[in-house]
Amino acid sequence: MPTFVYMTRCDGCGHCVDICPSDIMHIDPTYRRAINIEPNMCWECYACVKACPQNAIDCRGYSDFAPMGHSVRVLREEEKATISWKLIFRDGREKNFVSPIRTTPWGSIKSASDYAPPTKEAMNSQELAHEPDGLNIDKLPALTPDQLKLGVV
Numbered sequence: 001m002p003t004f005v006y007m008t009r010c011d012g013c014g015h016c017v018d019i020c021p022s023d024i025m026h027i028d029p030t031y032r033r034a035i036n037i038e039p040n041m042c043w044e045c046y047a048c049v050k051a052c053p054q055n056a057i058d059c060r061g062y063s064d065f066a067p068m069g070h071s072v073r074v075l076r077e078e079e080k081a082t083i084s085w086k087l088i089f090r091d092g093r094e095k096n097f098v099s100p101i102r103t104t105p106w107g108s109i110k111s112a113s114d115y116a117p118p119t120k121e122a123m124n125s126q127e128l129a130h131e132p133d134g135l136n137i138d139k140l141p142a143l144t145p146d147q148l149k150l151g152v153v
């Protein structure tokens with residue numbers, strides 16, 4: 001479900017532009033409002049939906065799984081730390097979901113530049129940065145050679 005912006009709600013703050021991992025949220029230079037410039041490239045991560053203080057970003061369903069069409073309205077309530085999704089189908093059915101916006105306080109996550117740069121050994125390792133510590137485990141799960149089989153038995 002790629003996102004789109006209600007321009008009458010948007011105030012052009014740019015939070016969605018800053019947070020979009022696909023770099024497709026832009027501020028229209030004429031209207032000074034946000035616009036998803038390439039919905040086909042939307043990751044559907046909804047980071048922009050959750051970050052928008054004006055509840056100006058909604059999603060549209062693809063016809064394959066929403067053949068009846070529907071509207072999706074999103075309500076972000078920062079004081080409650082929740083985000084609510086209201087789906088209304090064309091036949092009047094309604095579904096409501098409420099989820100935490102996030103599990104850590106706003107602004108509490110360190111950015112990549114707050115961490116020490118990786119060592120040469122880390123750069124040559126198979127592990128990603130901050131693995132396994134960042135996953136709160138001692139070591140990554142892996143198959144041992146005796147667990148591997150060649151071909152189909």
Ligand code: SF4
Binds near residue numbers: 003022036041043049
């Ligand atoms: Fe960008 Fe994610 Fe919003 Fe799509 S849902 S526009 S990828 S932030």
Ligand code: SF4
Binds near residue numbers: 009
């Ligand atoms: Fe507009 Fe919301 Fe994006 Fe701010 S975060 S620019 S209000 S759509």
